[in-house]
Structure formats: C-alpha cells, structure tokens
Amino acid sequence: METKIFDQEKINDAVELLAAGELVAFPTETVYGLGALATNETAVKNVYAAKGRPSDNPLIVTVSDEKMMAKYAREIPERAQKLIKHFWPGPLTILLFVKPGSLPSAVTGGLETVAFRCPDDKLTHELIAKLGEPIVGPSANTSTKPSPTTAQHVYHDLNGKIAGIIDGGPTKVGLESTIIDLSVKTPVVLRPGEITPEELSQVLGEKVLINSGKVAEKGVPKAPGMKYRHYAPSAPVIVVDHSEDFLQIDFNDTIGVMAVEDILAKIKLPEENKFNLGNSLQEADHNLFGGLRYFDDKPQIKQIFVQGFSGSESSLAYMNRLDKAAAGHHYMTK
Structure with a gap:
C-alpha cells in the first residue's frame, strides 16, 4: 500500500x-x-x-x-x-x-x-x-x-x-x-x-x-494510556528528578540526554547526544515526544537520561508520559 x-x-x-x-x-x-x-x-x-x-x-x-x-x-x-x-x-x-x-x-x-x-x-x-x-x-x-x-x-x-x-x-x-x-x-x-x-x-x-490505580492484567481500561506501556524508544529511558544529579552521571558516547538548555550547557557530550527540551515546562511538554524519537533514530545510543519536572499539577502530564516511557525507572544517586 x-x-x-x-x-x-x-x-x-x-x-x-x-x-x-x-x-x-x-x-x-x-x-x-x-x-x-x-x-x-x-x-x-x-x-x-x-x-x-x-x-x-x-x-x-x-x-x-x-x-x-x-x-x-x-x-x-x-x-x-x-x-x-x-x-x-x-x-x-x-x-x-x-x-x-x-x-x-x-x-x-x-x-x-x-x-x-x-x-x-x-x-x-x-x-x-x-x-x-x-x-x-x-x-x-x-x-x-x-x-x-x-x-x-x-x-x-x-x-x-x-x-x-x-x-x-x-x-x-x-x-x-x-x-x-x-x-x-x-x-x-x-x-x-x-x-x-x-x-x-x-x-x-x-x-x-x-486516577492513580493500575488496571488488572485481565481488566479492560476505561481509556487509553491506563494499562499498557507507552511512549518508549528502543533505548532504556531514565528519569533524572533533580537537575544537579546530571553532574553525577558518568557520561559516554552511548548516552543521550534530554534536558532544558541551561542543563545541557553543563554536560560534556557531543551535541548529537543532546536534545534541547526548551526553557520551560510548557516547551518540554511540546518537545518530549520529539526528543524520544530523535534518539530512537540513533542506534549508538544505549541509554537516555531525561529531565523530570515535579511539584505542580501542570507537570502531571509530562511526568505521566515520561514515567511510562521509562517504565518507572528514576536515577538514583550513588
């Protein structure tokens, strides 16, 4: 076709x-x-x-x-x-x-x-x-x-x-x-x-x-996005909840980073390993899926670290999608 x-x-x-x-x-x-x-x-x-x-x-x-x-x-x-x-x-x-x-x-x-x-x-x-x-x-x-x-x-x-x-x-x-x-x-x-x-x-x-509950394995969800994994690129996604934690990560050429402009400027990686989410939560909302797709087209990328946002109702949608993409995996400091 x-x-x-x-x-x-x-x-x-x-x-x-x-x-x-x-x-x-x-x-x-x-x-x-x-x-x-x-x-x-x-x-x-x-x-x-x-x-x-x-x-x-x-x-x-x-x-x-x-x-x-x-x-x-x-x-x-x-x-x-x-x-x-x-x-x-x-x-x-x-x-x-x-x-x-x-x-x-x-x-x-x-x-x-x-x-x-x-x-x-x-x-x-x-x-x-x-x-x-x-x-x-x-x-x-x-x-x-x-x-x-x-x-x-x-x-x-x-x-x-x-x-x-x-x-x-x-x-x-x-x-x-x-x-x-x-x-x-x-x-x-x-x-x-x-x-x-x-x-x-x-x-x-x-x-x-x-709604914060999960749908049972044999249950029928009332709406899309409630039961199955969504939004995931091929490489594993890890949520970084605190911006200062980006400085604790051991970066290499197989890692991709999605964050706001100020954070990206502090990370020593090739530019092709970075994706700019913008300068605000609203811009990050708009750019999230584009960034995940950007790295999905780069087979050399084996992990994607993505900036998390929290603390207000306005971040619920962003974190809902990001948590699903990451299957709930968040970066833990050493």
Whole structure:
C-alpha cells in the first residue's frame, strides 16, 4: 500500500478514503491521530492491526461538535456541557455512557462508556464535518512508541500500513489530551494533559479526583494510556528528578540526554547526544515526544537520561508520559 500525504487542498481525497473504510492519519493540537470511520467495525479493527495495539484498549471518538457527539452519547449531563462550553474545541476528552448499539464494541472495548474529543484543528474539523460521521483517533504511531507530533513521525511508523496522512505541520501542545471520566459520581482524570484537574474543578465547581490505580492484567481500561506501556524508544529511558544529579552521571558516547538548555550547557557530550527540551515546562511538554524519537533514530545510543519536572499539577502530564516511557525507572544517586 502506498501511503499518500495530503495537504489542505486534498482534504476531499482523505474524506473519500475514510468513507471507503481506509485509515487516514490527521493532525490535532496535541498529537497526530489515526483516523477510521468510528461506525465501521472492520475499519476500526484495522486501526488496531496497523498500530499493533491490544484489542482491549478502547479508542477515543473524535467529533466535530457536541451535536455529533449527542448521536452516540446516552446523555450529555450538565457538567459535561460546562466543560464543552469552556474547553471545546481543545485538548479535553470526556468519558460518558455510550448509547447502546451506536458504536462497535471494537471502539468501546465492550464497555458501557466511550471517550469523546473535539480537537482544536481546522483541517480535522473540516475533515469530520465533510465526512458527516465521527472517526476514532488514537495516536498515529506504532503501539508503545512515542506519539507523533509531525506528519513525518507518522510516516516513519505507518508508511505502507495506512492509506494517507494529512500534513498539518507540527502540533502545538505535543502531549495527548486530558481525559476526564464523567460516568462516575465524582469526576476523575484518567489521563493528565494540558488542562489540569484544578482547571477542571474550577469550571465544574466540584472536586476532581486523579486516577492513580493500575488496571488488572485481565481488566479492560476505561481509556487509553491506563494499562499498557507507552511512549518508549528502543533505548532504556531514565528519569533524572533533580537537575544537579546530571553532574553525577558518568557520561559516554552511548548516552543521550534530554534536558532544558541551561542543563545541557553543563554536560560534556557531543551535541548529537543532546536534545534541547526548551526553557520551560510548557516547551518540554511540546518537545518530549520529539526528543524520544530523535534518539530512537540513533542506534549508538544505549541509554537516555531525561529531565523530570515535579511539584505542580501542570507537570502531571509530562511526568505521566515520561514515567511510562521509562517504565518507572528514576536515577538514583550513588
């Protein structure tokens, strides 16, 4: 299969492919998603096959607006309406009860709930609006690998496995959306993202919990990113929690480092062994996946040390992704 690259002028070609049951990757403000018609069970199953994704890992349903979501959600409660009014379109995914029989079990993982997202991207809005139906939207990468933030990342992983990629340029946020579960009595953030629990709580006027539990081996996760290893490059990743600890590491040419500019300047390594995360947490959010992919293309790199951030809700999303990439491994001082 030849994977085609589409620009804005070729959006109708992408619509035709999706309508025919093909897979097309699309841009969002967070990461690139892998699109398939959400009501087409065969197409949805092909998403799992293309990514190598476990079949019990439910998919996010990407819609153009609340009106489209209403066709598939059993109801849209008042607190969901508050969040939609404040954060949509944007990097927030809302988990609600699904209308029975409206979506294939391949989308929901056989659960009574489904996650809905309305991304803040003009091309994707146009794509879904022209299609007239929602699409699934997991990250457009090989399962367990870092999520793609450019069309080139998607092409690297899925060339020959999907019909097309809509090139919308680099993503703005760089980390996947916040997922909030509104199917329970007290709202719970299942996956942290740019929108923090505190921001959600302020809009809702009620407490918002943060999920910290693990899904049992045979259990079905309610949302992506809760059960399986994610975001990992080939080389082992180690989190460095304290910036001063970088000076304790015995560096050599097989080690890669991802950190902010000031820290990198103090480390004696070839420039190709360094990846600049920027000068702030927000820039690090945007650059994290790009850095992991940068070193994934360097077979001489056998370990990657990555700067950790902690101490505030704004760092939850970054540390969630980094901890998964590192499988929980943190640098311990000697």
